[in-house]
Amino acid sequence: MKCAVRTTELRLAEPLRISRSTTTARHAVGLSVEHQGLHGHGEVVTSVYYGLDTASLHQWLHRSSRELARFPDPETALTALTDNTTGGPPAVTAAVESALLDLAGKRAGKPVHRLLGASTAPTAATARTIGITTPARAAALATRLAGQGFTVLKVKAGSPDPEDDIARVRAVRAAAPRARLLLDPNGGWSTYAAPRLLGRFAELGVEAVEQPVAPGDPEGLARLAARSPLPVIADEDAVSFEDARRLAGRVHGINVKLAKCGGPGAALRIAGLIAGSGTDLMLGCLTASSLGIAPAVHLADRARWTDLDGHLLLAHDPWTGIGGDDGTVRASARPGLGVHPSPELAEAGVRP
Structure with missing residues (x-):
């Protein structure tokens, strides 16, 4: 070769x-x-x-x-x-x-999803990320995305002043009242503030929160999840199979990114590990082209939460073939990954 x-x-x-x-x-x-x-x-x-x-x-x-x-x-x-x-x-x-x-x-x-054990091409409503910005800008973006068909919005958090995050989520909720909301502080909250903030965001209708506190203390994350009014999804604290083993059944979800776990095979092993444990699978990504996102789309039928919008954040995507502009990513039924340069x-x- x-x-x-x-x-x-x-x-x-x-x-x-x-x-x-x-x-x-x-x-x-x-x-x-x-x-x-x-x-x-x-x-x-x-x-x-x-x-x-x-x-x-x-x-x-x-x-x-x-x-x-x-x-x-x-x-x-x-x-x-x-x-x-x-x-x-x-x-x-x-x-x-x-x-x-x-x-x-x-x-x-055969398409890749068939090689990985799925008989039909997976489709999934993907979250669309709204970064840390002003409430007005976040609301305008949420309005536009809801109009395009997005039903899941992920709002970034972790501002120096948590009240800014709360104002942003309120603005997004008002602009897109029917959208499912995910929150991602990327570990930006202190262990002291996190319990109080989880309660406040639960009142705003947030569905789940990714990695609320800094990575490096998975036991602390598990304790926080045990008393959280919202589902807590581990991300930065769940990189490898062994990380997932330690957290299975102790957090509500694990964000599996192929780039951090090692590929589709490793992702399937983690999915098998956590199945039935009370910990659900989230499929995430880094900002990448449709080529980089496509392998995860072929696994999307395994996930409770799908966050595969990295290609949608680009000014120009050098590959095509997985959709997403209307809020839904679709694995191709064509042989291979089904993407085109x-x-x-x-x-x-x-x-x-």
Whole structure:
């Protein structure tokens, strides 16, 4: 198998502010794997929080490319990948597995969700993120999104003054009274303030809260969840399978991102672990193109909460094929991941 690595800049349509940072752009490093005239694609994006920079991602993907060249076909490589990861960051393993699944699906004439055990193409109402901004701006955005068909809105929180977060949620609730509301402080609340704030947001009709307090104390998060009036979803405290094992049955949900757990296979193992424990699955993402989001969309039938809007935050998405503009993401029934490169990528030599 032959591999190629490329970098694309992803610029956001507008800055996204969360409790710990503001994002305006990031790089997507893509891996293409070719075998007998067919191509499979995967993507990993840079992230300061996860320590993923462009140079290191290139190094890891080139190393993975050399390893993949040893295998006769993607199916053999996938079997080896489940036994031994790339040795690199989980996000790199996820990109490699996604490219191999895309290629294997095209070879078999099957969409990826069928390779992963689903008989029909998953669809899901995705949350759409509203960053930390003024109440007026948040309300205007909520009005527009509700008009487009979004039924789930995720409001970022963790402002220095919690009253700002409360005002923002009130404004969003007034602008989109029928929307389901999720709240995400990204660990921005203190352990002292969190119990009181959970109660106040419950009164505003928030459905669930992601990672209310700083990561690093999963026992504290579990104790908070036990007395919370709202479902508490672990995110930054639930990275690996072992993290999920420690929290299963002790929090209300776990946000599984393929980039942090290591790919679709790892996500399925976590889903199996927490099934029946009282902890539900949330599928999340980083800001990425449709290529980077697509593997999770093929798993969307397993999740109670779906937050796969990373491609919708971009000024220009270099891939298409998973929808989302109307509030619903849809896995393609076409072989592989079912995504297609933009004309610009096609002109640069990227094959579907």
